[in-house]
Amino acid sequence: MKNSKKYKTSTATPYKQLSFADFLDQYFSILNAIYMNPRNKKSHELGCLYFDLNGGVGTDPKTGDGSPIIFHKKAIEHGIKYRAHIYELDKETFGKLAVSTSGFPDDFHIYNQDHSVIVDKLDGIYQPLQHGIIYCDPTDLDINFDLLKVMAKYYPKLDIVINVAAGSWKRSVTVHDWERLPDILSTIKGKLIFRKPIMQSQWTILVCTNFKGFKAWESRHFQDLDTDLGREWYNKLFYSANDLKKMNPQLPGF
Numbered sequence: 001m002k003n004s005k006k007y008k009t010s011t012a013t014p015y016k017q018l019s020f021a022d023f024l025d026q027y028f029s030i031l032n033a034i035y036m037n038p039r040n041k042k043s044h045e046l047g048c049l050y051f052d053l054n055g056g057v058g059t060d061p062k063t064g065d066g067s068p069i070i071f072h073k074k075a076i077e078h079g080i081k082y083r084a085h086i087y088e089l090d091k092e093t094f095g096k097l098a099v100s101t102s103g104f105p106d107d108f109h110i111y112n113q114d115h116s117v118i119v120d121k122l123d124g125i126y127q128p129l130q131h132g133i134i135y136c137d138p139t140d141l142d143i144n145f146d147l148l149k150v151m152a153k154y155y156p157k158l159d160i161v162i163n164v165a166a167g168s169w170k171r172s173v174t175v176h177d178w179e180r181l182p183d184i185l186s187t188i189k190g191k192l193i194f195r196k197p198i199m200q201s202q203w204t205i206l207v208c209t210n211f212k213g214f215k216a217w218e219s220r221h222f223q224d225l226d227t228d229l230g231r232e233w234y235n236k237l238f239y240s241a242n243d244l245k246k247m248n249p250q251l252p253g254f
């Protein structure tokens with residue numbers, strides 16, 4: 001879609017890693033509750049499928065564990081069986097990832113490939129029962145929505161998790177006429193929850209989830225549009241002050 005491929009950290013990285021860990025704590029708690037029901041025996045046997053579309057280095061000396069390792073550790077902590085597929089395009093970054101994940105279980109697979117190759121592997125596979133996660137943590141705003149769309153169809157029970165600077169995206173909506181993120185995401189998977197935005201770039205984690213409406217998300221700092229706080233965050237994440245003024249000209253302060 002757009003440009004940069006290289007791994008790099010920002011001052012928002014520790015918050016991102018914490019947010020992702022919070023997401024996983026809640027997600028795995030829900031999975032364990034589902035697996036307790038004998039009717040879900042097959043899903044339990046299949047375990048959690050994890051696609052990490054932007055693997056990174058694994059462990060960074062400044063910011064600690066990255067998403068593939070956070071996922072692995074959290075799955076162990078919650079007693080979740082998994083199969084993980086981690087994609088990292090940059091050769092040097094992949095080399096570091098390989099070192100920091102050496103000795104990981106056989107079901108933890110890493111690939112020095114562009115994540116779009118996943119499409120070729122999906123052919124003929126339909127997995128209606130398996131729960132799991134697709135994690136997209138691009139450099140800049142390079143989100144492969146076409147891939148997410150195809151994957152959401154093949155794996156309807158996978159949640160899509162996106163780390164993004166919503167403020168930067170919003171500017172591109174104004175300046176370059178990009179589509180708004182919720183409008184794009186609603187064509188992929190309908191139920192959106194989101195993490196509190198931080199910093200000027202409004203970093204957030206967006207989740208298109210199968211498990212919206214669980215109050216427990218709030219204790220992990222995720223909201224949806226059904227709460228006042230959620231509406232406040234949503235407006236901040238996806239609309240500029242000018243947009244809001246046009247939508248609500250009667251609001252004081254505009």
Ligand SMILES: C[S@@+](CC[C@H](N)C(=O)[O-])C[C@H]1O[C@@H](n2cnc3c(N)ncnc32)[C@H](O)[C@@H]1O
Pocket residue numbers: 004005006007008053054055056057058065066067068087088089090093113114115116137138139
């Ligand atoms: C922000 S970093 C990921 C950080 C990682 N998720 C973590 O938590 O440490 C983005 C990574 O995506 C990789 N990348 C960019 N485009 C890619 C593609 N098409 N396929 C696979 N990896 C890609 C970059 O090389 C970079 O290492």
